[in-house]
Amino acid sequence: xxxxxxxxxxxxxxxxxxxxxxxxxxxxxxxxxxxxxxxxxxxxxxxxxxxxxxxxxxxxxxxxxxxxxxxxxxxxxxxxxxxxxxxxxxxxxxxxxxxxxxxxxxxxxxxxxxxxxxxxxxxxxxxxxxxxxxxxxxxxxxxxxxxxxxxxxxxxxxxxxxxxxxxxxxxxxxxxxxxxxxxxxxxxxxxxxxxxxxxxxxxxxxxxxxxxxxxxxxxxxxxxxxxxxxxxxxxxxxxxxxxxxxxxxxxxxxxxxxxxxxxxxxxxxxxxxxxxxxxxxxxxxxxxxxxxxxxxxxxxxxxxxxxxxxxxxxxxxxxxxxxxxxxxxxxxxxxxxxxxxxxxxxxxxxxxxxxxxxxxxxxxxxxxxxxxxxxxxxxxxxxxxxxxxxxxxxxxxxxxxxxxxxxxxxxxxxxxxxxxxxxxxxxxxxxxxxxxxxxxxxxxxxxxxxxxxxxxxxxxxxxxxxxxxxxxxxxxxxxxxxxxxxxxxxxxxxxxxxxxxxxxxxxxxxxxxxxxxxxxxxxxxxxxxxxxxxxxxxxxxxxxxxxxxxxxx
Amino acid sequence: xxxxxxxxxxxxxxxxxxxxxxxxxxxxxxxxxxxxxxxxxxxxxxxxxxxxxxxxxxxxxxxxxxxxxxxxxxxxxxxxxxxxxxxxxxxxxxxxxxxxxxxxxxxxxxxxxxxxxxxxxxxxxxxxxxxxxxxxxxxxxxxxxxxxxxxxxxxxxxxxxxxxxxxxxxxxxxxxxxxxxxxxxxxxxxxxxxxxxxxxxxxxxxxxxxxxxxxxxxxxxxxxxxxxxxxxxxxxxxxxxxxxxxxxxxxxxxxxxxxxxxxxxxxxxxxxxxxxxxxxxxxxxxxxxxxxxxxxxxxxxxxxxxxx
Numbered sequence: 001x002x003x004x005x006x007x008x009x010x011x012x013x014x015x016x017x018x019x020x021x022x023x024x025x026x027x028x029x030x031x032x033x034x035x036x037x038x039x040x041x042x043x044x045x046x047x048x049x050x051x052x053x054x055x056x057x058x059x060x061x062x063x064x065x066x067x068x069x070x071x072x073x074x075x076x077x078x079x080x081x082x083x084x085x086x087x088x089x090x091x092x093x094x095x096x097x098x099x100x101x102x103x104x105x106x107x108x109x110x111x112x113x114x115x116x117x118x119x120x121x122x123x124x125x126x127x128x129x130x131x132x133x134x135x136x137x138x139x140x141x142x143x144x145x146x147x148x149x150x151x152x153x154x155x156x157x158x159x160x161x162x163x164x165x166x167x168x169x170x171x172x173x174x175x176x177x178x179x180x181x182x183x184x185x186x187x188x189x190x191x192x193x194x195x196x197x198x199x200x201x202x203x204x205x206x207x208x209x210x211x212x213x214x215x216x217x218x219x220x221x222x223x224x225x226x227x228x229x230x231x232x233x234x235x236x237x238x239x240x241x242x243x244x245x246x247x248x249x250x251x252x253x254x255x256x257x258x259x260x261x262x263x264x265x266x267x268x269x270x271x272x273x274x275x276x277x278x279x280x281x282x283x284x285x286x287x288x289x290x291x292x293x294x295x296x297x298x299x300x301x302x303x304x305x306x307x308x309x310x311x312x313x314x315x316x317x318x319x320x321x322x323x324x325x326x327x328x329x330x331x332x333x334x335x336x337x338x339x340x341x342x343x344x345x346x347x348x349x350x351x352x353x354x355x356x357x358x359x360x361x362x363x364x365x366x367x368x369x370x371x372x373x374x375x376x377x378x379x380x381x382x383x384x385x386x387x388x389x390x391x392x393x394x395x396x397x398x399x400x401x402x403x404x405x406x407x408x409x410x411x412x413x414x415x416x417x418x419x420x421x422x423x424x425x426x427x428x429x430x431x432x433x434x435x436x437x438x439x440x441x442x443x444x445x446x447x448x449x450x451x452x453x454x455x456x457x458x459x460x461x462x463x464x465x466x467x468x469x470x471x472x473x474x475x476x477x478x479x480x481x482x483x484x485x486x487x488x489x490x491x492x493x494x495x496x497x498x499x500x501x502x503x504x505x506x507x508x509x510x511x512x513x514x515x516x517x518x519x520x521x522x523x524x525x526x527x528x529x530x531x532x533x534x535x536x537x538x539x540x541x542x543x544x545x546x547x548x549x550x551x552x553x
Numbered sequence: 554x555x556x557x558x559x560x561x562x563x564x565x566x567x568x569x570x571x572x573x574x575x576x577x578x579x580x581x582x583x584x585x586x587x588x589x590x591x592x593x594x595x596x597x598x599x600x601x602x603x604x605x606x607x608x609x610x611x612x613x614x615x616x617x618x619x620x621x622x623x624x625x626x627x628x629x630x631x632x633x634x635x636x637x638x639x640x641x642x643x644x645x646x647x648x649x650x651x652x653x654x655x656x657x658x659x660x661x662x663x664x665x666x667x668x669x670x671x672x673x674x675x676x677x678x679x680x681x682x683x684x685x686x687x688x689x690x691x692x693x694x695x696x697x698x699x700x701x702x703x704x705x706x707x708x709x710x711x712x713x714x715x716x717x718x719x720x721x722x723x724x725x726x727x728x729x730x731x732x733x734x735x736x737x738x739x740x741x742x743x744x745x746x747x748x749x750x751x752x753x754x755x756x757x758x759x760x761x762x763x764x765x766x767x768x769x770x771x772x773x774x775x776x777x778x779x780x781x782x783x784x785x786x787x788x789x790x791x792x793x794x795x796x797x798x799x800x801x802x803x804x805x806x807x808x809x810x811x812x813x814x815x816x817x818x819x820x821x822x823x824x825x826x827x828x829x830x831x832x833x834x835x836x837x838x839x840x841x842x843x844x845x846x847x848x849x850x851x852x853x854x855x856x857x858x859x860x861x
Contacts, residue, residue, distance in 0.1 A: 275816035295632075299817045345615035349633070404794040407813060411613075414633045414800045418613040429799050431712065 043551050044264035046533075048544075049277040049286040053248050053270045056228040057239070059203040060153065060161045065291070066248065068202060068543035069268065073250050074137075075205030075233035078114040078128055078147070079196065081107070081458075083537055089309045092527075093537040093548075095200070097458035099367040099497060105196025106497050113142055113206055113234055114199075123191040123495030130182040134257045136208035137231060137238040144184035149209030151176040151186070153222045160203060163473070167462065168192050169492070193495045197459050202541040208232040236261045236547040245270055250546060262535075262550035274407065281306060281528055288529045288544065293407050294352035297526045305531050310354065313525035314363040314454035314540045317408070319400065319518035320477040325447045327396055334515040336386035338376035341518050342419045345378075350411045355521040361467065361511045363540075364522060368460030368501050373512035376519065384423045395424020401449040405434025409450045412520065441476050448518070451476060456541045460504040461491035468511050479516035578847070578856060588839025592777075595833050599645035608636035610643035610802040619819050629821035631811055635800065637822060641829050643802040648833070651714060652783035655721025656776060662722070663729025664772050668765050670730070671737030672756070688734075691727040699724045700789055707795040717796055721783045728779065729772050736768035774844040781837030788830050804830040 054066035057074065081095035096108040103109075104119040111117075114128040134142040154161025155173045168188065170176070175187045186195065198204060211232040212223040226232070231239050236258070237250040250266040269286065271277045278296040281289035282303055292300070300306045321328040321337060328334055343357050356364070359371035387395060400416070402409035410431070417427040432440045441449055453474070455463035466472055469488045470480035487507045491500045527536050527544070535548040579586040598605070608626075614634035622629040628637040670687050673680040694702070703720040710716035740746065741764065749759050788805025790796035797803045799810070804826040811822025846852045 273813070275813045279816055293813060293817075295814060295817045295819070342615065349615045349618045410799055410810065411633045414635070415613045415615055417800070418611075418633075431794050431799060433794065 044262070046263040046266045046288070046546055046549055047286045048266065048268045048288045048290065048546075049271040049280050050268055050290045051270070051272060051274070051277075053244050053246065053268065054242065055244065057231055057242070058224060058227045059205060060157050060159050061224075061228075063160070066268065066270075068541060069546070070231075070239070070248060070250075071205060072202055072539075072541075072543055072545045073235055073237040073266065073547065074231035074239060075207075075235040076112045077200055077205055078112060078130075079109045079117070079199040080112050081200050082110050086309075086311050086538060089311055089536075091534060091536075092309045092311060093535075094311060095458070095537075095539055097366065097540060101497065106193075107197050109196060109200060112200075117196070119196060121495070123193055123195055124189075125185055125187045126195045127179065127183065127185040130184065131257060132182055134234055135255050136211060136234050137253060138208055138211040139255075140208050140210040142206070142208075142234055143181050144178040146206055146209045147184040148176050148178050149212065150205075150207045153207065153212075156222050157224070164198065164201075164204060167457075167465075167492075168194060168198060190493050191495050192492065193497070193500060194457065194459060194462060194492075197462075198457055201456055202539070202543065203456070205233060205235070208234065237266065240265075252547075261547040263546055266546045278528070281530065284530065286530075287533050287549075288527070290528075290544070292526065292528050294350065294354045297354060297528060298352045300528055307529055307531045307533075309527040309529070309536050311525050311527070311538045312356075312365050313522070313538065313542055314365060314456070314458070315452065315523050315525060315542055316358055316363060316454060317450070317452045317520045317523055318358060319520065320441070320446075320449050320451050321516055321518060322444060322447050322449075322478055323480065323516055324444070324478040327390065327392060327398070328447060330390045331514050332386045332390035333392065335376070335513075336383040336390065336423070337420075337425075337518050338515050339379045339383035339386065340416075340419055340423050340425070341376070341520070342378050342415060343376075343520065346412050346415055347521055349415070350408050351521055351523060354526060355523040358519040358521050361508055361517065361519075362460065362463035363454060363458075365540075366455075366458045366460060366463060368504050370505055370508055373509045374519075375512075376515070380419070380422050387423060387425075392424075395420075395426065397426040397428070398447045399428040399430050401430040401432050401437075401440055401446040403434055403437040403450055404431045405437065406450070406452065408523075413450075416518075442474075444476055444478055449476070452523075454540065454542055458540050461488065461500055464488060464504055464507050464511070465492065468507065468516070477516040479511075479514070481510055481514060484510050574857070578843075581856070581859065582843070582846075584839055585843040588836050588843060591832055591836025592840050595645050595649065595836065598642055599649050602643045602646055606636075606639035606642050608639045610635065610639045611800050612636075613800070619814070619822075621819075622821055628825045629819075631807070631822040632814065632819075633800070637807075637825050640802040640807055641804070641825050644804045644807065644826065644829065645833070647714070647797060647801055647803045648784050648787055648830075649780075651717050651721065651787045652780045655718045655783050655787075656725060656779045658718070658722035659725035659779070660729050660772055660776055663726040664733045664765070664769065666726075667730040667733025668737050668760055668768065671734035672741055672760055672764060674734070674738060687730075691730050694724070695727045700786065703786060703790055704793065704795045707790060712795065712798060714797065717787055717790060720790070721786055724786070725779055725783070728775065732772050732775060733765075733768055736771060737764055740764055740768050770848045774841060774848050776841075777837050777844055778841035781834040781841065784830065784837070785834055 050066055052064060052066045054070040055064040056062035056067060057070050059071045081097060083093045084096045086092040086094045099106055100108045113131060113134060115131045116129045118127045130142055130144060152173050154165055169190050169192050170186065170188060177185050177187060179185055215226040216223045229242065236253060236256045238253055240251045241249040247270060248268040252261045252264045254260045271280060274291060274293050274296060277289040278292050278300060280286045282300060284305060297308055301308050321334045323329055347353060347355055347357060359374035360369055362369055400413050402413050413429050417429060420427045440446060441451055455466050465488045466474055468479055468484055469475060470485055484507050487503045491503050494500060525538055525542055532552045533549055534552050535550050537548045612635065616634065617630050618634040619632055620626050620630040626636050628641060630636055666687060670684045674684045703724055706720035706723055707716045710719060746759060746763055749763055787796060791803050791805030792809040797806055799806060807826035808823040814822055846856060
């Protein structure tokens, strides 16, 4: 199969945006002139109030919030999902992540750095033809060597890159072959269904290997130090300034191969308190306020000059029930914990009705999701009976760790504590500082701990493997079921999508009945911005990309 | 019968005199009266809280979340539906316990060490080296910002009531140490100390019977002020998440849980505990000020003069 992409559509949209932004200048200035120095004073400047600036710019190591935005601005991938209008929010877009059996790899993708690709129908190799004349922010032209070096870096440094290698089943660096100056292929020993789907992943960008090799040293052959603090990519922006804890500034690249983005300068300000971010947005001092609390979103919805785009998202929030710590090693206790969870009330109060109930164990926007195995509607009597069957007629004592940095977790924990008291379970709450929370999660030593996550790759096998494969590094509930492990392994080794879906339905059935989580909610993605800022696109990595935005004419 | 009556009269009269004096002082300085009223009120609330609160202070009822103050919930409810009045009234049990225990421990330890250090300072023995070392250690302790130091201590000992009490005791100890040392430095030169020494009393008994009782007044005056500070520190620690475990009713943690809602218009979850906290600290400060006046013979005499 062969897929070739044109670039005219993109270019014409860019030129339209430019025209639009110019026209917007006069209209916006009077009302948007803010008192804050970090303000959206000029139409070409985008000011974002974010909870944190990037810790590091290296996607191989850092998963902090600001890093996502930075990587998306500084780097480009070989492929991207085609965009479609969001069915819920007029004017917003989202990736077309539906199954497309008629297309190569079953996905609707288009070229970014790759002009075209060929895919083995069995899913053992993929060959990319790169665009010619694409320049990095250091002026170096994109070649097949850059793609090769990018994959070699994953082999060299392991970490997050290592996860991608194992997901693809790419066992040795020789699997990535340079077949010509602009031709490169990935070759696997076994068929893999994700050869195409994984390419648009936010953390699969291509590096400018020439620059990286220039700055590499004997101690640092993969330019870690440089990439942590700077960029060498083919993305639409370059880093102008990074003051951690204060702000990052990005400048649009005039020589970007898809045309210079409409937003010339992006100021990414760190504003740790969500109430302050909301106030800044309301006052017009910023264009975008990220990660607001449900109450703030509800209130801002009615404010003039502010717009909230609420779209379905891959985010999920749940409690890990540690299957290796008593009494959660008992399936009945885990089921009882779900029957005792006041899901509906939590959604109504804590989430202000903004989310949807988590009735499954993977994102409901991904093909293959099913909620037909959901049985845990709030039923304290049933919970009590299950505890009795499990040998805890008078309940037990346990603890729940939550993230001090996530304002929704404490109220959920308090509501759950009250609900559990009714069935005799004494729940102690443990507040864990945001800085050490992910250590607490990954150590897997808490009986119960909150977790918020989203599988970026919109695939049923990928999602299920992340959380329920006993070998997965983020199987934080220590869940292990041999049948589920077998189904996940088989799903990862076939490109037959119908068979994969069947296997994953079975896996979902087992997981839902064994309840390794307390299922809470799909919180959704709520993009809060000044009215007049257009182009918002939802990505499964739940981050914004500055290059999408322009001001309304 | 008669001698008994006479002795009873004699015993009562100084008490009466003291009470009359106190009443006169409170009339002359109504602020002091306000301070005592607040402190006594807070202590009474702390003692009686379980019987006077209308709802369980740790019971979340999602059906009534974020209700504004009204007839059913006089001070409203918070984001999880807990009654704010019940929580505000239950909080002094935690806040006062931490503050009083923390302050008493620091006063006890600080005063004893301060007395010993002051008593031996200037001697040309190993004890002097120890005194110097203790004072420099106190300097180091005091050089740290109190709050940051307390957070570090809670991080080390884990998040519990004990840890916060230890943290408060630790950061306050140098205050009493210095206060006591300064007093003892002056007192030890007095003749009656020399007399006790010549009479063959041991250092320990001189310290316990003659030095400490005469030097303790400023430390006592400091107690009340310090309890106020300790309440603030406890609230501060809870506010940043290093204090009591949620959802324990505690003013600082209540303010922290509700402060984000102020922007969205729900001011009551954090404003009411804030007022309670402010009032209490104010009350203890006034009591501290009154103790300072009453414990100082000169100022007390001046005050008596004005009372006429």
